[in-house]
Amino acid sequence: MREKLKVTVAVLAFVAAYIGVAIYAGGIEGAFTVTFLLNGLQAAALFTLLALGLSLIFGMAGIINFAHGAIFLLGAYVTWYVSSLGFGYILSVIAAVIATGLFGLLIEVIGLRRLYEEDELLQILYTFGIALGFQGLITFVAGPSSRSINPPGWGTGSATILGAQYPLFRLLIIVFTIVLIGIVWFMLQRTNIGLIIRAGTRDTEMTRILGHNVERMFTLVFVIGSMLAGIAGALAIPIRPVSPVTGNEIIIETFVVVVVGGLGSFLGTILGGISIAQILTFGSYIPVIEKYSTTAIFVFMALVLLIRPRGFLGSVGFMED
Amino acid sequence: MSLKNTVTNVSERVQTVHQRISQHQYLGHPLAPILALIAVFAIAPPLIGRELLLGLMLVFGVFAVAYNLVLGYSGLVSFGHAAFFGTGSYVVIFALDGGFSIIGSFLAVAAISAVLGAVIGLISLRRRGIYFAMITLALGQAIYGFIFYSEFTGGADGLILETVEPSLLFGVVSLDFTNSLVSYYFILGASLLVLLILYRIVRSPFGLTLEAIRENEERANHLGYNVQFTLLNSFVISAMFSGIMGGLLMLLINITSPTNAHWLTGGEVLIMVLLGGVHSFTGPLVGSVVFYTLSEVFLTFTDNHLLFLGITLLIIVLFIPDGAVGSLRDALER
Numbered sequence: 127m128r129e130k131l132k133v134t135v136a137v138l139a140f141v142a143a144y145i146g147v148a149i150y151a152g153g154i155e156g157a158f159t160v161t162f163l164l165n166g167l168q169a170a171a172l173f174t175l176l177a178l179g180l181s182l183i184f185g186m187a188g189i190i191n192f193a194h195g196a197i198f199l200l201g202a203y204v205t206w207y208v209s210s211l212g213f214g215y216i217l218s219v220i221a222a223v224i225a226t227g228l229f230g231l232l233i234e235v236i237g238l239r240r241l242y243e244e245d246e247l248l249q250i251l252y253t254f255g256i257a258l259g260f261q262g263l264i265t266f267v268a269g270p271s272s273r274s275i276n277p278p279g280w281g282t283g284s285a286t287i288l289g290a291q292y293p294l295f296r297l298l299i300i301v302f303t304i305v306l307i308g309i310v311w312f313m314l315q316r317t318n319i320g321l322i323i324r325a326g327t328r329d330t331e332m333t334r335i336l337g338h339n340v341e342r343m344f345t346l347v348f349v350i351g352s353m354l355a356g357i358a359g360a361l362a363i364p365i366r367p368v369s370p371v372t373g374n375e376i377i378i379e380t381f382v383v384v385v386v387g388g389l390g391s392f393l394g395t396i397l398g399g400i401s402i403a404q405i406l407t408f409g410s411y412i413p414v415i416e417k418y419s420t421t422a423i424f425v426f427m428a429l430v431l432l433i434r435p436r437g438f439l440g441s442v443g444f445m446e447d
Numbered sequence: 448m449s450l451k452n453t454v455t456n457v458s459e460r461v462q463t464v465h466q467r468i469s470q471h472q473y474l475g476h477p478l479a480p481i482l483a484l485i486a487v488f489a490i491a492p493p494l495i496g497r498e499l500l501l502g503l504m505l506v507f508g509v510f511a512v513a514y515n516l517v518l519g520y521s522g523l524v525s526f527g528h529a530a531f532f533g534t535g536s537y538v539v540i541f542a543l544d545g546g547f548s549i550i551g552s553f554l555a556v557a558a559i560s561a562v563l564g565a566v567i568g569l570i571s572l573r574r575r576g577i578y579f580a581m582i583t584l585a586l587g588q589a590i591y592g593f594i595f596y597s598e599f600t601g602g603a604d605g606l607i608l609e610t611v612e613p614s615l616l617f618g619v620v621s622l623d624f625t626n627s628l629v630s631y632y633f634i635l636g637a638s639l640l641v642l643l644i645l646y647r648i649v650r651s652p653f654g655l656t657l658e659a660i661r662e663n664e665e666r667a668n669h670l671g672y673n674v675q676f677t678l679l680n681s682f683v684i685s686a687m688f689s690g691i692m693g694g695l696l697m698l699l700i701n702i703t704s705p706t707n708a709h710w711l712t713g714g715e716v717l718i719m720v721l722l723g724g725v726h727s728f729t730g731p732l733v734g735s736v737v738f739y740t741l742s743e744v745f746l747t748f749t750d751n752h753l754l755f756l757g758i759t760l761l762i763i764v765l766f767i768p769d770g771a772v773g774s775l776r777d778a779l780e781r
Contacts, residue, residue, distance in 0.1 A: 190577040252764045259757020266751050381581040417596045424589035428570045435573045
């Protein structure tokens with residue numbers, strides 16, 4: 127517990143110092159500071175949703191899902207397509223969640239289920255194949271150009287926070303993500319299913335012996351993780367254009383988040399999301415880093431790994447190899 | 448089980464192994480497949496033309512063999528090897544345009560990609576398995592990002608090799624790289640050299656140590672091998688030859704772009720290795736030939752390259768996980 131607190135404080139202190147340097151060196155003034163901070167938090171929300179799904183799947187089945195970006199992409203494109211048919215945003219998001227849940231189910235049932243006992247190389251390659259093929263498929267079906275939609279009518283206004291005008295929709299994303307993370311946390315910590323899932327991550331064999339259908343839990347977790355990625359896609363498309371390449375770009379940043387935060391750690395994933403998002407957001411204001419801000423997060427990851435190979439809050443030994 | 452039974456069992460097993468070994472003798476010397484392949488590459492241009500396609504098969508095929516030192520022999524999935532390949536292509540252009548000789552340029556490529564490999568290897572080898580894959584991916588993309596966003600590399604447009612005037616090799620032979628056949632045969636010669644060096648490496652005690660680590664890292668460690676150092680060495684060697692192959696590509700096509708350093712380029716090479724078979728020295732080169740042939744056929748229907756890659760990969764993983772060469776060998780052994 128103490129260690130958790132120490133790491134959290136250290137990470138937040140580093141991020142604060144980094145932001146301080148950016149504000150000082152980049153000459154960011156007054157209300158802009160708040161705007162950028164909120165931008166960072168909003169990016170962190172999307173990263174955390176993606177990373178949480180990835181981390182859940184990994185914790186349960188020991189599989190790194192390279193197709194997670196493809197699922198994000200599906201969520202975004204379904205939202206775009208359903209809205210373009212004239213349905214409201216909320217309906218589109220629900221459609222995206224259902225579609226990504228089904229897609230996740232399909233990925234798990236068709237191939238992954240057969241590969242749990244196999245070499246992890248095959249698991250990586252299977253999901254990598256889906257990631258590549260799906261980018262190709264989306265290009266084939268919807269064309270290579272990027273798509274976006276307008277935020278829904280109820281989210282177009284803006285709110286004033288500490289003197290900064292900030293778009294209401296982006297604020298809602300942050301709030302919604304916090305609620306969603308709370309729900310996932312509650313499900314994992316306070317329900318029977320959550321208990322079985324956590325037991326399954328600790329010791330699959332023992333959980334099976336106790337009479338629980340671990341295979342069904344694997345499928346369930348994969349579907350939940352996919353839905354989280356789908357929601358991230360659905361939330362992203364009103365604020366940033368999404369094209370077929372976005373999926374395989376965002377998966378790399380998500381990997382950095384989980385490596386830095388420590389796979390399988392709830393708080394670590396959130397910390398990872400926040401630090402990576404703020405480094406990205408403020409990086410473009412630090413003179414030397416500027417245009418390399420997308421590269422800066424990789425350097426940050428390398429530093430974290432050198433100091434603490436298991437990431438912020440990853441457990442010792444767990445998946446060290 | 449009685450002792451007698453055990454002894455019979457063991458002697459039966461020894462016999463099976465002997466049979467397998469003798470069955471393999473139809474291939475003759477272990478180097479025979481490599482030399483045969485190179486011979487095919489040597490006589491192909493006058494027969495079918497298309498030096499460009501053949502050259503690509505060769506460059507990416509040998510890149511795949513070098514990559515397989517990490518994937519197949521050390522058992523580590525790297526998604527960052529395209530960064531070395533891409534860097535090699537840029538360094539050769541800078542060196543040749545900067546007035547270096549052809550040998551000097553490739554020495555520079557070897558040195559720079561080895562150093563880069565050492566840095567990336569030192570960081571990523573702190574973890575294994577899935578983590579290693581993700582870290583190499585991220586660090587490789589960092590190099591891609593650096594190339595993409597820098598001005599001296601020409602940004603997204605890349606660079607063109609200006610100096611393609613005749614170069615002296617060892618101060619003796621004059622090579623005119625504007626002639627595509629001269630470039631092709633130079634690449635062929637260099638590829639053969641790289642293959643022979645890599646073959647020597649995997650057959651050395653060092654190569655055997657790598658396989659031991661792949662099979663059981665803990666045991667190798669307890670036997671007194673310096674696991675970390677051995678793996679780092681294999682990563683650096685692999686990175687160095689990947690860079691050299693990137694440089695050789697420039698003699699073939701004279702133009703580079705950040706795409707050569709993108710992780711999906713590395714992904715293509717990974718697919719080639721899988722097509723040919725992970726547990727075979729020559730496999731990846733065969734995989735490259737199969738890959739480009741399939742891709743030629745597929746791309747006559749649609750120009751959607753990624754769809755092709757994805758489908759190919761899914762078919763390999765779900766139906767022929769040992770790769771073409773591996774499956775062929777299994778079939779022969781049965």
